[in-house]
Amino acid sequence: MVLVEPKEFSTNAIIDFCDETFDSTPNPNGRDWKADAIVIMTKYDKNLEDSRTTNKANKFFSEYHELGIFPYVSITPTLDREDLQPDQLFLKRKDLLEGADSYEEEKFEGWISAHAKYCEEDPENSKLSPEIASRIGFPAAKNKMREVMLLDTAARLPEVLKSIREELSKCRNEKEMLEGKRKYRNPDHLKRKVGDLLQRACKRVGDYLDGDLEAAVKFPESLMDLDDELDKEDESEWADRTLGTVASVEDEERWRDLIQDVIEKEGLPYWVYGEKKFIGGKQFQRAKELMKATMLESFPNVGEMKDYVASGAGYLQGGLQRENWERATLSIVKTTSKTAMHPGINFFIKHAGAIFRNLFQVALKDINELPETKHLFDICPSMESFVTNKFDDMVWRLMENAAATIHLAIEPYYSCLDPNLPNFRPPEQDSDDEEEEVDLNVSILSRLVSMAKKKLDDAMTKQLLRDHGRERASEKRKFLAEKRASMINDDETDEIIKSAFQYLLSLHEFIETILNFQTNYCLYNAFKLELESFSRVVSDSDWTEMLPHDDSLDTMIDDLNDKIDGLKGSLDSVNKMQMKF
Numbered sequence: 001m002v003l004v005e006p007k008e009f010s011t012n013a014i015i016d017f018c019d020e021t022f023d024s025t026p027n028p029n030g031r032d033w034k035a036d037a038i039v040i041m042t043k044y045d046k047n048l049e050d051s052r053t054t055n056k057a058n059k060f061f062s063e064y065h066e067l068g069i070f071p072y073v074s075i076t077p078t079l080d081r082e083d084l085q086p087d088q089l090f091l092k093r094k095d096l097l098e099g100a101d102s103y104e105e106e107k108f109e110g111w112i113s114a115h116a117k118y119c120e121e122d123p124e125n126s127k128l129s130p131e132i133a134s135r136i137g138f139p140a141a142k143n144k145m146r147e148v149m150l151l152d153t154a155a156r157l158p159e160v161l162k163s164i165r166e167e168l169s170k171c172r173n174e175k176e177m178l179e180g181k182r183k184y185r186n187p188d189h190l191k192r193k194v195g196d197l198l199q200r201a202c203k204r205v206g207d208y209l210d211g212d213l214e215a216a217v218k219f220p221e222s223l224m225d226l227d228d229e230l231d232k233e234d235e236s237e238w239a240d241r242t243l244g245t246v247a248s249v250e251d252e253e254r255w256r257d258l259i260q261d262v263i264e265k266e267g268l269p270y271w272v273y274g275e276k277k278f279i280g281g282k283q284f285q286r287a288k289e290l291m292k293a294t295m296l297e298s299f300p301n302v303g304e305m306k307d308y309v310a311s312g313a314g315y316l317q318g319g320l321q322r323e324n325w326e327r328a329t330l331s332i333v334k335t336t337s338k339t340a341m342h343p344g345i346n347f348f349i350k351h352a353g354a355i356f357r358n359l360f361q362v363a364l365k366d367i368n369e370l371p372e373t374k375h376l377f378d379i380c381p382s383m384e385s386f387v388t389n390k391f392d393d394m395v396w397r398l399m400e401n402a403a404a405t406i407h408l409a410i411e412p413y414y415s416c417l418d419p420n421l422p423n424f425r426p427p428e429q430d431s432d433d434e435e436e437e438v439d440l441n442v443s444i445l446s447r448l449v450s451m452a453k454k455k456l457d458d459a460m461t462k463q464l465l466r467d468h469g470r471e472r473a474s475e476k477r478k479f480l481a482e483k484r485a486s487m488i489n490d491d492e493t494d495e496i497i498k499s500a501f502q503y504l505l506s507l508h509e510f511i512e513t514i515l516n517f518q519t520n521y522c523l524y525n526a527f528k529l530e531l532e533s534f535s536r537v538v539s540d541s542d543w544t545e546m547l548p549h550d551d552s553l554d555t556m557i558d559d560l561n562d563k564i565d566g567l568k569g570s571l572d573s574v575n576k577m578q579m580k581f
Contacts, residue, residue: 004040004071039072043076044073048107053118054115054119057115071135072135072136076096076104164570168571171567178557197367201364202363204366208363222358222365224283225274226272226275233353244407247345251346255298262294268290271289272290290351291345291351299340306497323485323487326479329417332496333500333503333504337508341410345515352519352523399523421510424502424503425502
């Protein structure tokens with residue numbers, strides 16, 4: 001709405017002001033401001049005399065009409081004087097307002113009557129323009145303003161309804177979250193909900209380990225090749241933590257360097273499948289194959305120990321002056337086995353721990369798609385980090401127990417020598433003993449094959465086992481040469497090294513089998529067992545730090561209830577208004 005004085009268009013400063021102002025801020029619809037403005041020419045009683053004839057009135061307004069401005073004309077009564085006391089001034093103005101409509105109507109009736117008189121006296125006077133006649137008096141302007149507002153309201157109603165509904169939905173969601181927070185102030189309720197959540201997460205981790213094609217398809221970004229797994233292990237919080245007492249962090253770091261050297265120079269064996277992307281149990285299986293492959297590469301060059309073999313043989317053990325080749329061989333076996341096995345076992349355990357941790361993160365993301373889980377994490381933002389830290393603690397304890405057990409399990413196998421080690425055959429030696437050795441493993445196998453054609457019964461199988469035990473007890477095995485110089489020489493040193501190397505090959509093959517069982521039992525299956533009890537262990541934690549006291553919740557919920565009631569009332573009113581339109 002624009003209020004202007006009854007002046008000619010060319011001298012009307014308000015019009016010039018609007019042109020300058022609205023030209024600098026164009027209408028969003030691309031329309032001139034004049035098309036949307038309601039212009040009211042106030043105090044028109046000052047111009048009644050100058051427009052006493054219809055021709056003069058039409059001419060006065062024609063300049064406005066040509067430029068698209070169609071003013072409404074209005075007359076308002078004024079006080080003779082305003083230097084009155086405030087209460088007297090208020091009453092005088094109130095009286096003016098009460099008689100304003102009749103005053104304006106009287107003035108304009110006189111003006112129109114004068115127009116009719118002039119038309120009768122001078123037929124050349126034309127009729128008053130309809131654009132002027134339809135805009136006489138403030139009631140006409142009010143009707144126009146009401147029409148514009150109603151049309152604008154009708155156009156805006158869908159947007160208003162949408163805005164109210166969005167705000168109402170936002171308030172309801174916020175109220176639901178606050179009520180959830182208030183409900184989770186009860187430790188028993190929180191424990192129960194977190195327990196249910198963790199049971200689902202651990203169930204998903206177990207599924208990944210057993211094999212879950214659906215997870216691989218659902219979370220392709222979580223599939224990892226060997227490089228991804230090694231990066232995860234290197235970035236894990238326990239990469240620099242000491243695991244047990246058998247191997248140091250520095251030993252593990254040298255193992256990591258060895259893996260990188262193997263990858264960059266020789267390349268890993270194809271059966272490690274380093275470039276394949278896996279998720280779940282296959283990652284653990286690949287980690288074991290990596291450990292085995294790297295152990296082979298870490299095997300020391302036994303030939304480089306030649307200069308130290310004599311020192312390992314010693315002198316006069318047990319009072320017998322005879323070169324102790326067996327002690328020297330045992331020293332070679334111990335030294336090489338410790339170097340080639342224990343750091344790799346530690347690294348493998350940490351590698352597996354990083355895999356387990358990543359699977360738990362995937363499981364949390366998996367169950368986070370459930371509305372209840374997402375709601376819980378929204379209510380307690382620190383919950384995810386809390387359960388993740390508890391999971392990390394559980395995995396670290398598992399790793400410590402596995403390391404202690406596995407290291408202890410393989411140590412006995414290189415702490416002594418056993419010529420009856422399966423698959424061990426010492427290098428051929430010159431001997432006067434022409435008695436041919438019999439491979440008892442082959443012997444019992446051939447007897448089992450021949451017995452397979454017969455019906456096995458309990459007596460027959462037990463007799464077979466007794467015979468095998470007796471034969472093993474009486475078996476004669478060669479190990480090291482019996483004829484030895486009084487002082488060990490180079491040829492004998494070479495013979496010891498060859499025998500030690502042959503023994504080491506058989507021993508490591510045997511220990512690989514032991515490691516396979518140990519890692520499956522102490523790490524993989526033990527982790528599955530821990531998963532079954534993890535939710536209960538976490539639920540039994542102290543939840544006080546997760547439940548900070550907050551007295552403002554009740555107040556905030558009450559405020560939201562009031563706001564929701566108000567929005568619902570507004571929504572009903574706007575809906576009714578839209579129905580009327």
